[in-house]
Structures are given as structure tokens and as C-alpha cells.
Amino acid sequence: MGKRNGSVIVTGDIVLDCHLYGGAQDGKPSRNDRGTQYVEVPGGAALTRALLDATADEQGLVWDEARSMWDEERAARRKANQPLPPRPDDLAPRRPPRHYATILAQQLPDVWGAIPLHLRSYSVWTPSPTDKRDKNQVWRINRDFGYGPLEPQQHGYQFPIDPESGETVPNLVVIDDGAKGFRHATAKASWPTLDAQDGRYYLLKMTHPIACGDLWEALHDVRERLIVIVSAGDLRRQDIQIDARLSWEQCAEHTLTAVLHDPTGIELRRSAAHVIITFGSAGALRVSGGPADDDVTARLIFDPLRLEGDFEREVGG
Numbered sequence: 094m095g096k097r098n099g100s101v102i103v104t105g106d107i108v109l110d111c112h113l114y115g116g117a118q119d120g121k122p123s124r125n126d127r128g129t130q131y132v133e134v135p136g137g138a139a140l141t142r143a144l145l146d147a148t149a150d151e152q153g154l155v156w157d158e159a160r161s162m163w164d165e166e167r168a169a170r171r172k173a174n175q176p177l178p179p180r181p182d183d184l185a186p187r188r189p190p191r192h193y194a195t196i197l198a199q200q201l202p203d204v205w206g207a208i209p210l211h212l213r214s215y216s217v218w219t220p221s222p223t224d225k226r227d228k229n230q231v232w233r234i235n236r237d238f239g240y241g242p243l244e245p246q247q248h249g250y251q252f253p254i255d256p257e258s259g260e261t262v263p264n265l266v267v268i269d270d271g272a273k274g275f276r277h278a279t280a281k282a283s284w285p286t287l288d289a290q291d292g293r294y295y296l297l298k299m300t301h302p303i304a305c306g307d308l309w310e311a312l313h314d315v316r317e318r319l320i321v322i323v324s325a326g327d328l329r330r331q332d333i334q335i336d337a338r339l340s341w342e343q344c345a346e347h348t349l350t351a352v353l354h355d356p357t358g359i360e361l362r363r364s365a366a367h368v369i370i371t372f373g374s375a376g377a378l379r380v381s382g383g384p385a386d387d388d389v390t391a392r393l394i395f396d397p398l399r400l401e402g403d404f405e406r407e408v409g410g
Contacts, residue, residue: 233410
């Protein structure tokens, strides 16, 4: 085992995200017209790792942008035979280091063509305004077609563990459970080490169906160091009564009541030290404590200007 060095191991279900970016070229194409592009990128746990890596490198990415703008201005002035601009006061001499290292535990295939259809998701992206009052545009999903069909012959787990990932003792293990096979015992060889004594924390992002599967049972051994993230939408799919479009006070009360008294909520609290219920991009409720009601504490984090789903309705896509 290696030393603990401020690292995060990411593991779980991996899929292939198939993106079609809509173009604008018709029968009379122009060089200025955008052409349609088809792009395949690793999704699931691989995408989660990429997002965490960008978060860890946030200050470095800001530095890159500031350095690029300074270099462009210097080049333009040099070309115009003008005095070069001084280095910006807020531009550090060296690129800031990452806050932590991120490691994907699985080996990705060299050729994605062998990935079965039920592990491929499909979506169409189109340029959309950042909001209704802004002319600037960004890419957003216009149509999400979900995953491909199940194939007659079922496959086992497709992504073996990377031996090099075991050389690091992480501070945190992030498990992206997308209900695509990783939660079943057939994938046990690719599960992370579950050790309650080594000090690492475990963060499980779980989708519907919630609180079930072989992995869920195995995680009981690390309950005191387990954080579970589920969406309010997935809880509703399991017939948990969390009303939408309420004030944040009512939303928190309804959600906490459901977590305290619904069988699925009780199972979540029994099996995890912390349960985080997300409400889209607008807020989240963290419930901490054991199965007894008097052991529970809760904290709501929310956008005071928006309720669940408001942002998605405002921007579209």
C-alpha cells in the first residue's frame, strides 16, 4: 500500500456517452457554418472522475485562462510594435497545484466498439442561450434518448480494476452506482476495498432502485464512514412522498418526514452516516445520524431565488 496523499479514488458503473452535436450546414454550406459532429466519451464513473479532477484543478484552470489572455495581449502588441503589457498583479508566478489527485479505479477499453448497447447513452446537443436574457450561447442537451436496448445475451461487468489504482490509499472513495451492473456480485472483483479501520471515507452516488443490491449490503461494514447521495426524483420513483414545487421550508419538512418514517428512508439512515438528498441544481438536504429519530440532525442548502426545477425551466435543455 502507498501513502495517503490527498487523493480520491473513483469507481462504479462506466458507460459510453454518444453525443450528436447539431450543425447548421444546409445544401449551400459556408465555412462559417457549424458542421454536425458525433462524439463518443466515457461516462458514468469516468465522467465523475473528470468532473472531480476539474474541481481539484479549479485554481490552475483559472490561472491557465489568465495566462492565455496575457499571452494573447502580448502577442498582439508585439505584432503592432507596441510596448508589452506588464504581468498582471493577480497572476501568480507558477501554476497553482491541484487540491487533490483523482484516480479512476477501472481500466477503460482501447476499443469501445465491444461495449454492449445497454451501456451506451444517446443525446442530441444544440446551441442554447445561457439564459433568456443573454445572447451568448452554450451547448445543452436538446434530446436525451437514454440508453440503448438490452441485448439477448447478458454480459458481466465490463471494466476490470486497474492494478495501479491499488497503489494509493485514498482519503475518499467515490462510487458511482448507476444501476448498470456494478452493484451486483458479478462485479465484486472490481469493487473497492471496504475497510472501516483505515480512515478512508466512502461516498456512494446511487440511482433508482435505491438501497438494494449486493454492494449495498457490503457497504454496511463501513456505515460509520459512508455518505450516500440520492436525488429527490429517484426517491419519488420509489413512492416516497416528497411533494415538488413547495417552499424550501415545506420541502425540507416533507423530505425529512419521509426519511424518518418511510421504509426506504429508514434503510438509508440505518446504513449510512450521512444521507444527502438533492433537488436538481437548486438545493440539497443532508440528514445525519443513526436509525433512531432523536439521533438525527438535518441541514438544508438551497438557492433562495429558485425552487427545484426552476433553473431547468428557465434555460431549456
